[in-house]
């Protein structure tokens with residue numbers, strides 16, 4: 001057999017044999033014009049952003065240094081859960097919550113899609129590391145992609161290029177992540193600003209630690225280190241190795257007595273992780289610093305406590321709703337530049353704008369690249385438009401954010417977006433009850449995934465779209481994690497809801513910086529200092545038991561946000577039963593027991 005010659009293919013900066021043979025195999029299948037190994041340098045960033053400007057994908061922002069505006073194809077704006085597959089060898093391992101296809105069958109279909117899919121384009125090989133590079137066992141991956149947008153986004157979101165490749169040696173394990181936008185170019189064919197394919201597949205082969213993504217350029221579908229590796233594949237690694245890979249922010253909270261606590265919180269996409277991670281407390285003396293806004297990997301330390309590491313290097317945040325009132329720290333971070341903005345609006349003077357930033361300018365270019373004025377019927381920015389910005393330039397990053405050891409977690413919050421039923425905060429009675437709260441978590445769907453918005457669904461631990469295996473086994477893994485540890489060293493578990501609404505649909509709780517009051521109560525519960533009411537669903541504070549000093553919100557609203565309503569919870573029971581029935585026989589007995597005792601307590 002004669003080897004195909006593709007420029008660049010034989011100039012690899014590594015001797016890692018399995019990596020080299022995989023790169024060759026992919027190049028021969030996808031037929032790019034050339035192969036380029038991404039090095040992560042400033043020069044590479046400059047070259048690729050210039051290329052994207054030439055292609056019309058990027059518009060450089062005049063008002064923010066080294067920053068770019070991009071508008072996607074209007075059909076490629078969010079994660080595609082319907083097109084996301086867990087192709088475990090055994091269908092039962094994917095469980096009732098994932099799409100499944102036999103791995104061989106899926107590979108046959110996708111191999112034909114990949115055949116020649118990079119024609120006319122450059123194939124980039126991106127070695128990357130999720131989590132600190134100086135970890136004892138670095139979590140490595142390689143993404144192959146034909147999208148420059150993906151390469152520059154990976155510059156921000158991961159530790160990648162030469163410094164990551166240095167940790168591969170000649171035989172390190174790594175996750176194989178293959179991505180093609182699926183838009184080959186015939187000779188002479190003009191490109192479009194956002195090439196993608198109507199056919200999309202976001203596929204995971206958990207046993208092989210392999211990801212195949214086709215057809216989309218959107219973040220969650222295309223930046224494969226993020227949801228695909230750090231949640232779907234990593235959750236399987238975590239199950240096998242006895243740790244947790246979770247959809248959680250990590251924050252450091254320092255009390256007026258200068259005592260530091262670390263909190264991890266799992267909320268579904270577009271339900272407040274990034275905002276809580278960067279919160280500016282409204283109560284005096286309390287300080288929040290950020291370690292991560294989306295993903296936490298948690299392992300037990302030698303002292304028996306659970307330590308969390310953020311595998312990411314950047315924030316990929318929802319833009320609309322972000323401004324100096326709600327999330328000043330995110331605003332200050334993006335203001336420094338070095339950021340990408342996708343599907344927001346562009347101002348005439350070369351800045352970005354989105355809904356929630358206050359008074360709109362008289363004229364904008366909308367995310368659909370149309371003229372937009374304040375009388376337009378449409379939104380200027382897509383509800384799932386995003387900023388992508390380095391954590392390193394966030395003023396309130398915690399100094400230990402890159403410590404490979406991680407930080408010991410004192411509290412875990414589960415939360416969702418519920419207009420009714422779920423109180424502002426509830427403390428679980430113990431770990432098992434907390435796992436029950438997480439496993440039965442519910443939330444209204446958002447624009448972060450394609451589909452109808454505002455429908456209540458169960459979203460266990462905010463991981464519904466991200467559990468890489470059977471959800472019943474995942475619940476058992478959480479139960480077992482608790483059993484393997486000293487109960488008093490485990491984080492305490494809380495259930496929160498910033499989104500309860502009054503009769504007139506307004507939010508009952510002001511949220512954002514005011515959520516510091518809720519954090520304070522949780523920490524004081526852990527310290528044994530704060531009081532709570534015992535209710536059938538757990539420990540809920542009254543308005544007196546929360547620190548509301550200086551809060552500008554009607555007392556009745558706060559009381560309504562905190563209300564435990566037995567009728568609403570009785571109505572919730574059949575929904576939980578339906579959910580457990582869907583998961584089937586793998587629902588742990590301990591969680592069925594929790595449900596039974598909840599029913600009894602509700603009468």
Ligand code: GDP
Pocket residue numbers: 267268269270271272273274275276293317318320321322326498499507510511512515
């Ligand atoms: P993530 O995707 O989980 O990181 O969510 P974000 O923090 O980006 O927030 C998603 C949306 O929820 C944004 O529009 C925020 O403005 C909004 N949001 C975040 N926190 C709160 C809150 O405490 N109260 C209310 N009402 N909205 C919030």
Ligand code: PGA
Pocket residue numbers: 078079219220221227268269270294316317318448
């Ligand atoms: P998020 O994730 O919505 O949880 O921030 C980003 C995505 O993959 O869409």
Ligand code: MN
Pocket residue numbers: 270273274293294316317318
């Ligand atoms: Mn986020």
